[in-house]
Amino acid sequence: MASQEDITPGNQPVQVVVAQKAMVKANAGKGIKRKMNRNRTLTSTGTANGPQSQVTVKTKKKKTKKQKKAEKEAAEASSAQPATQVTETEETAEIAEITAATAAAEITEITTETGLLVRDEISTPSAASGGVPEPTASYLRRAHLAPSRLSSPRRILIVMDLNGTLLHRPSKRRASHFIARPHARIFMDYLLSTFSVAVWSSARPHNVQAMVASLLTPAQRQRCLVVWGREHMGLSSADYDARVQCYKRLARVWGDRCVMAAHPDAQGGGRGRWDQSNTVLVDDSAEKARSEPHNLLRIPEYLGPEAESQHVLPQVHDYINELAWQADISQYIRENPFKLDASYKL
Template sequence: MSKKVLAPTKAYLNVVNKGSITLKEARKDQLLILDLNGTLVSRNRKNKSMYVRPYAQEFFDYVFENFTVMLWSSAQPHSVKYMSRIFRHRRDKLVAVWDRTSLDLSTRDFNRKSSTIKDLNKVWKHFDGKYDATNTILLDDSRQKTVLQPYNAIHPTEFEHHSTAFVSSGESELLHVMEYLSAIQFQSNIAWYIKHHPYHNLPKNNEKNIYKLEFYKFADNWENPPQVVDFTPVNNLLNDFSSIQIK
Protein backbone atom coordinates (compact mmCIF):
# COMPACT_ATOMS: atom_id res chain seq x y z
CA MET A 1 0.00 0.00 0.00
CA SER A 2 1.52 3.31 -1.05
CA LYS A 3 1.85 6.20 1.38
CA LYS A 4 -0.36 9.23 0.98
CA VAL A 5 1.47 12.08 -0.75
CA LEU A 6 1.29 15.27 1.30
CA ALA A 7 1.03 18.46 -0.73
CA PRO A 8 -0.48 21.96 -0.53
CA THR A 9 -4.21 22.18 -1.17
CA LYS A 10 -5.71 24.04 -4.11
CA ALA A 11 -7.31 26.52 -1.70
CA TYR A 12 -3.92 27.30 -0.17
CA LEU A 13 -2.26 27.77 -3.57
CA ASN A 14 -5.04 30.11 -4.63
CA VAL A 15 -4.15 32.39 -1.70
CA VAL A 16 -0.45 32.12 -2.51
CA ASN A 17 -1.03 33.25 -6.09
CA LYS A 18 -3.13 36.30 -5.27
CA GLY A 19 -0.06 38.51 -5.27
CA SER A 20 1.32 40.86 -2.64
CA ILE A 21 1.51 44.62 -2.24
CA THR A 22 4.51 46.33 -0.65
CA LEU A 23 3.00 48.57 2.01
CA LYS A 24 4.22 51.98 3.15
CA GLU A 25 4.11 50.96 6.81
CA ALA A 26 5.09 47.72 8.51
CA ARG A 27 2.23 45.43 9.48
CA LYS A 28 1.59 44.65 13.14
CA ASP A 29 -0.81 41.74 12.59
CA GLN A 30 1.63 39.03 11.51
CA LEU A 31 2.06 35.76 13.39
CA LEU A 32 5.58 34.34 13.74
CA ILE A 33 5.78 30.69 14.82
CA LEU A 34 9.13 29.60 16.25
CA ASP A 35 10.63 26.13 16.37
CA LEU A 36 13.18 25.20 19.04
CA ASN A 37 15.70 22.40 18.52
CA GLY A 38 17.81 22.88 15.40
CA THR A 39 16.38 26.36 14.85
CA LEU A 40 17.04 28.30 18.06
CA VAL A 41 18.89 25.76 20.20
CA SER A 42 21.16 22.76 19.90
CA ARG A 43 20.16 20.15 22.43
CA ASN A 44 22.58 17.76 24.11
CA ARG A 45 20.50 14.74 25.07
CA LYS A 46 23.31 12.96 26.94
CA ASN A 47 23.60 15.48 29.75
CA LYS A 48 20.19 17.16 29.30
CA SER A 49 21.43 20.59 28.32
CA MET A 50 21.31 22.99 25.40
CA TYR A 51 23.29 25.65 23.59
CA VAL A 52 21.48 28.72 22.26
CA ARG A 53 22.05 29.96 18.73
CA PRO A 54 24.20 33.13 18.45
CA TYR A 55 22.36 36.46 18.49
CA ALA A 56 19.23 34.83 19.94
CA GLN A 57 18.57 37.62 22.44
CA GLU A 58 18.87 40.31 19.76
CA PHE A 59 16.55 38.24 17.60
CA PHE A 60 13.99 37.92 20.41
CA ASP A 61 14.08 41.66 21.09
CA TYR A 62 13.24 42.27 17.45
CA VAL A 63 10.52 39.67 16.90
CA PHE A 64 8.61 40.29 20.12
CA GLU A 65 8.52 43.97 19.28
CA ASN A 66 7.31 43.49 15.71
CA PHE A 67 5.30 40.25 15.56
CA THR A 68 2.81 38.19 17.49
CA VAL A 69 4.95 35.22 18.54
CA MET A 70 3.99 31.60 19.11
CA LEU A 71 6.10 28.52 19.91
CA TRP A 72 5.56 25.19 18.15
CA SER A 73 8.01 22.35 18.74
CA SER A 74 7.79 18.66 17.92
CA ALA A 75 9.66 17.87 21.15
CA GLN A 76 8.09 16.26 24.20
CA PRO A 77 6.25 18.60 26.63
CA HIS A 78 8.91 18.41 29.35
CA SER A 79 11.66 19.21 26.83
CA VAL A 80 9.74 22.19 25.47
CA LYS A 81 9.29 23.46 29.02
CA TYR A 82 13.05 23.36 29.65
CA MET A 83 14.07 24.74 26.26
CA SER A 84 11.63 27.66 26.47
CA ARG A 85 13.87 29.16 29.16
CA ILE A 86 15.75 30.85 26.35
CA PHE A 87 12.97 33.43 26.07
CA ARG A 88 13.63 34.62 29.65
CA HIS A 89 11.19 37.40 30.64
CA ARG A 90 9.58 37.27 27.20
CA ARG A 91 8.09 33.80 27.69
CA ASP A 92 4.84 35.27 28.99
CA LYS A 93 4.47 37.15 25.70
CA LEU A 94 4.11 33.93 23.69
CA VAL A 95 0.47 33.71 22.58
CA ALA A 96 0.65 29.91 22.48
CA VAL A 97 3.13 27.16 23.36
CA TRP A 98 2.59 23.92 21.45
CA ASP A 99 4.59 20.72 21.82
CA ARG A 100 4.44 17.16 20.52
CA THR A 101 0.90 16.71 21.87
CA SER A 102 -0.35 19.09 19.17
CA LEU A 103 0.76 16.91 16.26
CA ASP A 104 -2.01 14.28 16.39
CA LEU A 105 0.44 11.38 16.55
CA SER A 106 -0.33 7.79 17.41
CA THR A 107 0.89 6.62 20.81
CA ARG A 108 3.67 4.68 19.09
CA ASP A 109 4.88 7.65 17.03
CA PHE A 110 4.52 10.04 19.97
CA ASN A 111 7.02 8.01 22.01
CA ARG A 112 9.61 7.49 19.31
CA LYS A 113 11.53 9.60 16.81
CA SER A 114 9.17 9.89 13.87
CA SER A 115 8.38 12.21 10.98
CA THR A 116 6.04 15.05 11.89
CA ILE A 117 4.09 17.68 9.97
CA LYS A 118 3.16 21.15 11.18
CA ASP A 119 -0.14 21.88 9.49
CA LEU A 120 -0.78 25.62 9.76
CA ASN A 121 -4.50 25.05 9.23
CA LYS A 122 -4.56 23.86 12.82
CA VAL A 123 -3.03 27.15 13.98
CA TRP A 124 -5.40 29.23 11.87
CA LYS A 125 -8.39 27.35 13.27
CA HIS A 126 -7.10 27.82 16.82
CA PHE A 127 -7.06 31.59 16.34
CA ASP A 128 -10.51 31.62 14.69
CA GLY A 129 -9.26 32.80 11.30
CA LYS A 130 -7.38 35.82 12.62
CA TYR A 131 -4.29 34.45 10.86
CA ASP A 132 -3.94 32.79 7.47
CA ALA A 133 -1.45 32.29 4.64
CA THR A 134 -1.17 36.04 4.09
CA ASN A 135 0.09 36.89 7.58
CA THR A 136 1.78 33.80 9.05
CA ILE A 137 5.46 32.81 9.13
CA LEU A 138 6.87 29.53 10.43
CA LEU A 139 10.58 29.51 11.31
CA ASP A 140 11.77 25.90 11.22
CA ASP A 141 14.98 24.27 10.02
CA SER A 142 13.03 21.26 8.69
CA ARG A 143 11.48 21.54 5.21
CA GLN A 144 9.74 18.21 5.64
CA LYS A 145 7.61 19.58 8.48
CA THR A 146 6.21 22.38 6.30
CA VAL A 147 5.19 20.52 3.13
CA LEU A 148 1.52 21.49 3.46
CA GLN A 149 2.21 25.25 3.51
CA PRO A 150 5.73 25.58 2.07
CA TYR A 151 5.43 29.26 1.19
CA ASN A 152 4.83 30.30 4.78
CA ALA A 153 8.09 28.87 6.03
CA ILE A 154 11.61 30.18 6.50
CA HIS A 155 14.29 27.50 6.83
CA PRO A 156 17.53 28.57 8.52
CA THR A 157 20.45 26.18 8.44
CA GLU A 158 20.11 23.55 11.15
CA PHE A 159 22.00 24.74 14.22
CA GLU A 160 24.31 22.16 15.81
CA HIS A 161 26.88 23.38 18.31
CA HIS A 162 29.18 20.45 17.54
CA SER A 163 28.98 20.70 13.74
CA THR A 164 32.10 21.27 11.68
CA ALA A 165 30.49 24.34 10.12
CA PHE A 166 29.92 26.07 13.46
CA VAL A 167 33.18 25.02 15.12
CA SER A 168 35.22 26.19 12.12
CA SER A 169 33.33 29.35 11.13
CA GLY A 170 30.97 30.48 13.89
CA GLU A 171 27.40 31.64 13.30
CA SER A 172 25.25 34.73 12.65
CA GLU A 173 22.23 33.39 10.77
CA LEU A 174 19.61 34.88 13.07
CA LEU A 175 20.77 38.34 12.03
CA HIS A 176 20.14 37.30 8.43
CA VAL A 177 16.68 36.02 9.35
CA MET A 178 15.93 39.39 10.96
CA GLU A 179 16.81 41.17 7.71
CA TYR A 180 14.47 38.90 5.77
CA LEU A 181 11.66 39.39 8.28
CA SER A 182 12.08 43.15 8.08
CA ALA A 183 11.13 42.93 4.39
CA ILE A 184 8.19 40.60 5.08
CA GLN A 185 6.75 43.12 7.54
CA PHE A 186 5.79 45.34 4.61
CA GLN A 187 4.07 42.61 2.55
CA SER A 188 0.31 42.20 2.27
CA ASN A 189 0.68 38.50 1.34
CA ILE A 190 3.51 36.62 3.03
CA ALA A 191 2.97 33.38 1.09
CA TRP A 192 3.27 35.09 -2.29
CA TYR A 193 6.40 36.94 -1.17
CA ILE A 194 8.17 33.84 0.13
CA LYS A 195 7.33 31.92 -3.04
CA HIS A 196 8.84 34.61 -5.28
CA HIS A 197 11.59 35.82 -2.92
CA PRO A 198 12.61 32.72 -0.94
CA TYR A 199 14.93 32.89 2.02
CA HIS A 200 18.55 31.96 1.29
CA ASN A 201 20.97 30.75 3.94
CA LEU A 202 24.06 32.76 4.76
CA PRO A 203 27.46 31.69 3.41
CA LYS A 204 29.49 29.90 6.09
CA ASN A 205 32.04 32.66 6.43
CA ASN A 206 30.48 35.96 7.48
CA GLU A 207 32.12 38.91 9.20
CA LYS A 208 29.42 38.93 11.92
CA ASN A 209 29.88 35.26 12.82
CA ILE A 210 30.57 34.60 16.50
CA TYR A 211 31.45 31.52 18.54
CA LYS A 212 30.05 32.38 21.97
CA LEU A 213 26.93 30.46 23.00
CA GLU A 214 24.62 30.62 25.98
CA PHE A 215 24.53 27.25 27.73
CA TYR A 216 21.79 25.87 29.98
CA LYS A 217 21.55 22.65 31.98
CA PHE A 218 17.95 21.53 32.30
CA ALA A 219 18.44 20.66 35.98
CA ASP A 220 19.67 24.15 36.92
CA ASN A 221 17.49 26.58 38.82
CA TRP A 222 15.43 28.63 36.39
CA GLU A 223 16.59 31.80 38.12
CA ASN A 224 20.21 31.07 37.28
CA PRO A 225 21.60 33.00 34.30
CA PRO A 226 23.04 30.91 31.46
CA GLN A 227 26.71 30.12 31.23
CA VAL A 228 28.57 31.47 28.20
CA VAL A 229 30.75 28.98 26.33
CA ASP A 230 33.32 30.25 23.83
CA PHE A 231 33.87 27.91 20.87
CA THR A 232 36.47 30.14 19.21
CA PRO A 233 38.99 27.73 17.62
CA VAL A 234 41.93 28.87 19.78
CA ASN A 235 39.85 28.26 22.91
CA ASN A 236 38.86 24.82 21.69
CA LEU A 237 42.53 24.04 21.14
CA LEU A 238 43.41 25.20 24.65
CA ASN A 239 40.59 23.12 26.08
CA ASP A 240 41.91 20.08 24.23
CA PHE A 241 45.40 20.61 25.66
CA SER A 242 44.05 21.15 29.17
CA SER A 243 42.37 17.75 29.03
CA ILE A 244 45.66 15.96 28.32
CA GLN A 245 47.18 14.35 31.42
CA ILE A 246 50.98 14.23 31.53
CA LYS A 247 52.21 10.97 32.95
Protein backbone atom coordinates in the same frame (compact mmCIF):
# COMPACT_ATOMS: atom_id res chain seq x y z
CA MET B 1 33.11 -0.81 28.79
CA ALA B 2 35.91 -0.86 26.30
CA SER B 3 35.89 1.53 23.40
CA GLN B 4 36.13 0.25 19.86
CA GLU B 5 39.78 1.26 19.76
CA ASP B 6 40.45 -0.87 22.83
CA ILE B 7 39.34 -4.03 21.10
CA THR B 8 40.88 -3.55 17.69
CA PRO B 9 43.51 -6.25 17.17
CA GLY B 10 46.96 -4.70 17.48
CA ASN B 11 50.21 -5.39 15.71
CA GLN B 12 51.94 -6.99 18.73
CA PRO B 13 52.40 -10.79 18.35
CA VAL B 14 50.96 -13.06 21.01
CA GLN B 15 53.29 -14.06 23.86
CA VAL B 16 52.95 -17.69 24.83
CA VAL B 17 54.65 -19.56 27.62
CA VAL B 18 54.46 -23.25 26.78
CA ALA B 19 56.12 -25.21 29.53
CA GLN B 20 55.40 -28.66 28.19
CA LYS B 21 57.15 -27.96 24.87
CA ALA B 22 60.48 -27.44 26.56
CA MET B 23 59.87 -30.51 28.70
CA VAL B 24 59.15 -32.74 25.70
CA LYS B 25 62.31 -31.48 23.99
CA ALA B 26 64.46 -32.28 27.04
CA ASN B 27 63.20 -35.85 27.16
CA ALA B 28 62.98 -36.50 23.41
CA GLY B 29 66.19 -38.58 23.40
CA LYS B 30 64.77 -41.04 25.92
CA GLY B 31 61.61 -41.50 23.91
CA ILE B 32 59.47 -40.63 26.89
CA LYS B 33 55.86 -40.04 26.01
CA ARG B 34 53.84 -38.39 28.72
CA LYS B 35 50.23 -37.41 28.90
CA MET B 36 49.72 -34.06 30.49
CA ASN B 37 46.66 -32.53 32.00
CA ARG B 38 47.03 -28.89 31.23
CA ASN B 39 45.28 -25.92 32.75
CA ARG B 40 45.11 -22.93 30.40
CA THR B 41 44.54 -19.42 31.76
CA LEU B 42 43.71 -16.63 29.29
CA THR B 43 44.22 -13.02 30.27
CA SER B 44 43.42 -10.07 27.98
CA THR B 45 44.77 -6.58 28.55
CA GLY B 46 44.21 -3.48 26.44
CA THR B 47 47.23 -1.56 25.16
CA ALA B 48 47.68 1.40 22.85
CA ASN B 49 48.10 -1.04 19.96
CA GLY B 50 45.25 -3.33 20.99
CA PRO B 51 44.72 -6.22 23.41
CA GLN B 52 47.59 -8.54 24.24
CA SER B 53 46.53 -12.05 25.21
CA GLN B 54 48.75 -14.34 27.29
CA VAL B 55 48.12 -18.04 27.68
CA THR B 56 50.02 -19.91 30.39
CA VAL B 57 49.97 -23.69 30.12
CA LYS B 58 50.61 -25.44 33.43
CA THR B 59 51.23 -29.11 34.14
CA LYS B 60 50.11 -30.94 37.23
CA LYS B 61 52.84 -33.62 36.92
CA LYS B 62 55.92 -33.50 39.13
CA LYS B 63 58.84 -32.06 37.20
CA THR B 64 62.34 -33.56 37.00
CA LYS B 65 65.51 -31.54 37.37
CA LYS B 66 66.07 -31.70 33.62
CA GLN B 67 62.56 -30.45 33.00
CA LYS B 68 63.05 -27.55 35.41
CA LYS B 69 66.37 -26.69 33.75
CA ALA B 70 64.73 -26.75 30.31
CA GLU B 71 61.91 -24.51 31.58
CA LYS B 72 64.46 -22.08 33.05
CA GLU B 73 66.27 -21.88 29.71
CA ALA B 74 62.96 -21.33 27.93
CA ALA B 75 62.03 -18.56 30.38
CA GLU B 76 65.39 -16.83 29.87
CA ALA B 77 64.94 -17.02 26.12
CA SER B 78 61.45 -15.58 26.50
CA SER B 79 62.69 -12.64 28.59
CA ALA B 80 65.35 -11.89 26.01
CA GLN B 81 62.61 -11.75 23.37
CA PRO B 82 59.52 -10.23 25.04
CA ALA B 83 57.21 -11.10 22.19
CA THR B 84 58.11 -14.41 20.54
CA GLN B 85 56.67 -15.06 17.12
CA VAL B 86 54.93 -18.44 17.20
CA THR B 87 54.26 -20.55 14.14
CA GLU B 88 50.72 -21.72 13.42
CA THR B 89 50.13 -24.87 15.50
CA GLU B 90 47.08 -26.44 17.05
CA GLU B 91 47.74 -24.53 20.26
CA THR B 92 48.27 -21.13 18.63
CA ALA B 93 45.22 -21.65 16.46
CA GLU B 94 43.16 -22.30 19.57
CA ILE B 95 44.56 -19.17 21.22
CA ALA B 96 43.70 -17.09 18.17
CA GLU B 97 40.19 -18.53 18.14
CA ILE B 98 39.63 -17.67 21.81
CA THR B 99 41.02 -14.16 21.36
CA ALA B 100 38.86 -13.54 18.30
CA ALA B 101 35.78 -14.79 20.13
CA THR B 102 36.48 -12.46 23.06
CA ALA B 103 36.96 -9.49 20.76
CA ALA B 104 33.82 -10.34 18.82
CA ALA B 105 31.83 -10.52 22.04
CA GLU B 106 33.03 -7.05 23.04
CA ILE B 107 32.25 -5.65 19.60
CA THR B 108 28.74 -7.06 19.85
CA GLU B 109 28.36 -5.49 23.27
CA ILE B 110 29.55 -2.12 21.98
CA THR B 111 27.18 -2.34 19.04
CA THR B 112 24.33 -3.17 21.38
CA GLU B 113 25.21 -0.38 23.77
CA THR B 114 25.67 2.13 20.96
CA GLY B 115 22.44 1.00 19.41
CA LEU B 116 20.59 2.33 22.42
CA LEU B 117 21.87 5.80 21.58
CA VAL B 118 21.56 5.64 17.81
CA ARG B 119 18.18 6.92 16.72
CA ASP B 120 16.04 4.89 14.36
CA GLU B 121 15.15 6.17 10.93
CA ILE B 122 12.19 8.51 10.73
CA SER B 123 9.04 6.71 9.62
CA THR B 124 5.91 8.00 7.91
CA PRO B 125 3.02 8.89 10.24
CA SER B 126 0.01 6.61 10.14
CA ALA B 127 -3.37 7.50 8.70
CA ALA B 128 -4.60 7.96 12.27
CA SER B 129 -2.08 10.82 12.56
CA GLY B 130 -3.20 12.40 9.31
CA GLY B 131 -0.57 10.76 7.12
CA VAL B 132 1.52 12.98 4.88
CA PRO B 133 -0.15 16.35 4.21
CA GLU B 134 -0.20 18.19 0.90
CA PRO B 135 -0.98 21.87 0.26
CA THR B 136 -4.54 22.51 -0.81
CA ALA B 137 -5.38 23.75 -4.28
CA SER B 138 -6.70 27.03 -2.90
CA TYR B 139 -3.49 27.57 -0.95
CA LEU B 140 -1.36 27.06 -4.05
CA ARG B 141 -3.55 29.30 -6.20
CA ARG B 142 -3.20 32.17 -3.76
CA ALA B 143 0.53 31.65 -3.23
CA HIS B 144 1.17 31.79 -6.98
CA LEU B 145 -0.23 35.29 -7.37
CA ALA B 146 2.20 38.17 -7.78
CA PRO B 147 3.43 39.61 -4.47
CA SER B 148 2.73 43.22 -3.55
CA ARG B 149 4.12 45.57 -0.91
CA LEU B 150 2.07 47.45 1.68
CA SER B 151 2.41 51.14 2.40
CA SER B 152 3.51 50.39 5.97
CA PRO B 153 4.65 47.32 7.93
CA ARG B 154 2.20 45.35 10.05
CA ARG B 155 2.24 42.88 12.93
CA ILE B 156 2.62 39.38 11.56
CA LEU B 157 2.47 35.94 13.19
CA ILE B 158 5.76 34.09 13.63
CA VAL B 159 5.69 30.37 14.43
CA MET B 160 9.13 29.64 15.87
CA ASP B 161 10.91 26.31 16.10
CA LEU B 162 13.44 25.62 18.87
CA ASN B 163 15.88 22.71 18.59
CA GLY B 164 18.08 23.03 15.50
CA THR B 165 16.78 26.53 14.84
CA LEU B 166 17.55 28.55 17.96
CA LEU B 167 19.21 25.91 20.11
CA HIS B 168 21.54 22.94 19.87
CA ARG B 169 21.65 20.01 22.26
CA PRO B 170 25.25 18.69 22.12
CA SER B 171 24.61 15.52 24.14
CA LYS B 172 21.46 13.43 24.37
CA ARG B 173 22.65 12.18 27.74
CA ARG B 174 22.31 15.74 29.07
CA ALA B 175 18.82 16.35 27.84
CA SER B 176 18.43 19.69 29.63
CA HIS B 177 21.70 21.22 28.37
CA PHE B 178 21.34 23.48 25.32
CA ILE B 179 23.59 25.91 23.48
CA ALA B 180 21.87 29.00 22.08
CA ARG B 181 22.56 30.05 18.52
CA PRO B 182 24.53 33.32 18.28
CA HIS B 183 22.20 36.31 18.79
CA ALA B 184 19.28 33.98 19.69
CA ARG B 185 18.26 35.78 22.88
CA ILE B 186 18.32 39.31 21.49
CA PHE B 187 16.65 38.00 18.32
CA MET B 188 13.76 36.52 20.31
CA ASP B 189 13.47 39.64 22.44
CA TYR B 190 13.03 41.69 19.27
CA LEU B 191 10.41 39.34 17.82
CA LEU B 192 8.38 39.22 21.03
CA SER B 193 8.31 43.00 21.32
CA THR B 194 7.47 43.61 17.65
CA PHE B 195 5.36 40.72 16.37
CA SER B 196 3.05 37.94 17.55
CA VAL B 197 5.08 34.82 18.36
CA ALA B 198 4.00 31.21 18.82
CA VAL B 199 6.59 28.59 19.81
CA TRP B 200 6.08 25.14 18.31
CA SER B 201 8.49 22.22 18.58
CA SER B 202 8.12 18.52 17.78
CA ALA B 203 9.87 17.65 21.05
CA ARG B 204 8.06 16.28 24.07
CA PRO B 205 6.50 18.84 26.42
CA HIS B 206 9.10 18.56 29.20
CA ASN B 207 11.92 19.05 26.69
CA VAL B 208 10.12 22.05 25.19
CA GLN B 209 9.78 23.64 28.62
CA ALA B 210 13.49 23.03 29.29
CA MET B 211 14.46 24.66 25.99
CA VAL B 212 12.22 27.67 26.59
CA ALA B 213 13.58 28.09 30.12
CA SER B 214 17.15 28.07 28.80
CA LEU B 215 16.38 30.68 26.14
CA LEU B 216 13.72 33.06 27.47
CA THR B 217 13.16 34.95 30.68
CA PRO B 218 9.85 34.35 32.53
CA ALA B 219 8.58 37.71 31.25
CA GLN B 220 9.44 36.78 27.66
CA ARG B 221 7.79 33.40 28.11
CA GLN B 222 4.57 35.15 29.10
CA ARG B 223 4.60 37.12 25.84
CA CYS B 224 4.49 33.94 23.73
CA LEU B 225 0.97 33.31 22.44
CA VAL B 226 1.40 29.55 22.89
CA VAL B 227 4.26 27.18 23.65
CA TRP B 228 3.51 23.88 21.96
CA GLY B 229 5.27 20.56 21.82
CA ARG B 230 4.68 17.15 20.33
CA GLU B 231 1.24 16.91 21.91
CA HIS B 232 -0.11 19.43 19.35
CA MET B 233 1.05 17.49 16.27
CA GLY B 234 -2.16 15.45 16.06
CA LEU B 235 -0.27 12.16 16.42
CA SER B 236 -1.88 8.88 17.37
CA SER B 237 -0.76 7.25 20.63
CA ALA B 238 1.49 4.84 18.75
CA ASP B 239 3.05 7.56 16.59
CA TYR B 240 3.54 9.88 19.55
CA ASP B 241 5.92 7.38 21.15
CA ALA B 242 7.62 6.46 17.86
CA ARG B 243 10.15 8.34 15.76
CA VAL B 244 7.81 9.51 13.03
CA GLN B 245 7.97 12.50 10.74
CA CYS B 246 6.07 15.41 12.28
CA TYR B 247 4.25 18.04 10.26
CA LYS B 248 3.45 21.55 11.43
CA ARG B 249 0.06 22.15 9.88
CA LEU B 250 -0.40 25.88 10.30
CA ALA B 251 -4.18 25.48 10.27
CA ARG B 252 -3.83 24.14 13.82
CA VAL B 253 -2.19 27.38 14.91
CA TRP B 254 -4.65 29.57 13.03
CA GLY B 255 -7.57 27.79 14.69
CA ASP B 256 -6.31 28.15 18.27
CA ARG B 257 -8.35 30.59 20.36
CA CYS B 258 -5.36 32.16 22.08
CA VAL B 259 -3.67 32.74 18.75
CA MET B 260 -6.83 34.05 17.10
CA ALA B 261 -7.36 36.52 19.95
CA ALA B 262 -3.92 38.03 19.30
CA HIS B 263 -4.80 39.19 15.78
CA PRO B 264 -4.61 43.01 15.56
CA ASP B 265 -8.22 43.27 14.36
CA ALA B 266 -9.63 40.93 17.00
CA GLN B 267 -9.46 43.48 19.82
CA GLY B 268 -11.66 45.93 17.93
CA GLY B 269 -14.24 43.31 17.04
CA GLY B 270 -12.92 43.00 13.51
CA ARG B 271 -13.01 39.85 11.42
CA GLY B 272 -9.31 39.68 10.72
CA ARG B 273 -7.64 36.31 11.08
CA TRP B 274 -4.28 34.67 10.75
CA ASP B 275 -3.66 32.83 7.48
CA GLN B 276 -1.06 32.30 4.78
CA SER B 277 -0.93 36.01 4.04
CA ASN B 278 0.39 37.04 7.46
CA THR B 279 2.17 34.00 8.95
CA VAL B 280 5.73 32.73 8.70
CA LEU B 281 7.09 29.45 10.05
CA VAL B 282 10.78 29.63 11.02
CA ASP B 283 12.25 26.13 10.98
CA ASP B 284 15.28 24.15 9.83
CA SER B 285 13.14 21.41 8.27
CA ALA B 286 11.41 21.85 4.93
CA GLU B 287 9.44 18.62 5.34
CA LYS B 288 7.68 19.87 8.46
CA ALA B 289 6.20 22.71 6.40
CA ARG B 290 4.85 20.42 3.71
CA SER B 291 1.24 21.59 4.10
CA GLU B 292 2.17 25.30 3.70
CA PRO B 293 5.54 25.24 1.91
CA HIS B 294 5.50 28.91 0.89
CA ASN B 295 5.13 30.10 4.47
CA LEU B 296 8.43 28.55 5.52
CA LEU B 297 11.50 30.61 6.31
CA ARG B 298 13.98 27.78 6.29
CA ILE B 299 17.34 28.30 7.96
CA PRO B 300 20.33 25.95 8.27
CA GLU B 301 20.22 23.54 11.19
CA TYR B 302 22.26 24.81 14.12
CA LEU B 303 24.84 22.16 15.04
CA GLY B 304 26.88 24.16 17.53
CA PRO B 305 29.24 27.13 17.52
CA GLU B 306 31.97 25.27 15.62
CA ALA B 307 29.65 24.80 12.63
CA GLU B 308 28.25 28.35 12.61
CA SER B 309 30.20 30.23 9.96
CA GLN B 310 27.73 33.02 9.15
CA HIS B 311 25.52 35.52 10.93
CA VAL B 312 22.30 33.57 10.47
CA LEU B 313 19.82 35.17 12.85
CA PRO B 314 20.68 38.79 11.96
CA GLN B 315 19.83 37.95 8.35
CA VAL B 316 16.63 36.21 9.46
CA HIS B 317 15.81 39.39 11.40
CA ASP B 318 16.13 41.51 8.26
CA TYR B 319 14.10 39.07 6.17
CA ILE B 320 11.25 38.99 8.70
CA ASN B 321 11.19 42.78 8.71
CA GLU B 322 10.66 42.68 4.95
CA LEU B 323 7.86 40.12 5.34
CA ALA B 324 6.02 42.61 7.56
CA TRP B 325 5.70 44.87 4.51
CA GLN B 326 4.17 42.19 2.28
CA ALA B 327 0.47 41.96 1.50
CA ASP B 328 0.82 38.17 1.29
CA ILE B 329 3.77 36.40 2.88
CA SER B 330 3.27 33.15 0.94
CA GLN B 331 3.48 35.02 -2.37
CA TYR B 332 6.68 36.79 -1.39
CA ILE B 333 8.42 33.68 -0.02
CA ARG B 334 7.51 31.70 -3.14
CA GLU B 335 9.28 34.25 -5.35
CA ASN B 336 11.99 35.30 -2.88
CA PRO B 337 12.87 32.41 -0.55
CA PHE B 338 15.28 33.16 2.26
CA LYS B 339 18.95 32.77 1.34
CA LEU B 340 22.03 33.41 3.43
CA ASP B 341 24.47 36.01 2.19
CA ALA B 342 28.05 34.86 2.79
CA SER B 343 29.27 38.46 2.55
CA TYR B 344 26.79 39.73 5.17
CA LYS B 345 28.29 41.90 7.90
CA LEU B 346 26.71 43.33 11.01
